[in-house]
Amino acid sequence: MKKITIGEAARQSGVKVPTVRYYESIGLLAAPSRSEGNQRSFEPADISRLAFIRHARELGFEIEAIRTLLTLQDDPHQSCASADAIAKARLIEVEQRIRSLMALKAELETMVEGCGHGRVDQCRVIEVLADHGQCTHPHH
Numbered sequence: 001m002k003k004i005t006i007g008e009a010a011r012q013s014g015v016k017v018p019t020v021r022y023y024e025s026i027g028l029l030a031a032p033s034r035s036e037g038n039q040r041s042f043e044p045a046d047i048s049r050l051a052f053i054r055h056a057r058e059l060g061f062e063i064e065a066i067r068t069l070l071t072l073q074d075d076p077h078q079s080c081a082s083a084d085a086i087a088k089a090r091l092i093e094v095e096q097r098i099r100s101l102m103a104l105k106a107e108l109e110t111m112v113e114g115c116g117h118g119r120v121d122q123c124r125v126i127e128v129l130a131d132h133g134q135c136t137h138p139h140h
Contacts, residue, residue: 003033003041012075013050020050028067036055 010017023029024040032040049056052073056066065086073085111128 001034004043004047006040009040009050010043010046013045013054015050023050023053026063028063028070039081059090060094061086065090072128 004012006017006020009015010020015023020029024031029046032042032046036042049070052070053066056069061069069083069086072078072080074104111125114125114128
């Protein structure tokens with residue numbers, strides 16, 4: 001079986017080369033075998049693991065959650081309750097973020113709608129940004 005270089009592994013998995021090295025350094029990816037020239041030689045399973053990590057990161061999972069999910073993936077005969085719990089927790093985070101973004105959107109809409117398109121000394125956008133107390137929605 002032909003070994004896969006780090007550049008090819010990065011290309012096939014959609015993960016940048018420095019990120020592949022990082023995942024290896026933190027233990028998400030096992031250290032691959034090395035060629036006689038000391039170059040990393042990846043297997044197809046490594047590419048699948050990298051793609052799994054990339055997809056999980058795209059979905060916003062934190063590194064430790066991904067570590068747990070990978071451990072679960074490595075033992076497919078166990079219950080998926082832990083994986084479900086991790087995904088549910090991420091969903092709650094996303095829902096909270098959406099609520100926060102919707103409040104932010106409403107605040108920006110109010111700010112923009114209040115703009116009379118006159119001079120800066122009468123600009124509602126500048127007024128609201130200068131005085132947080134004028135915001136209609138609490139946010140941090």
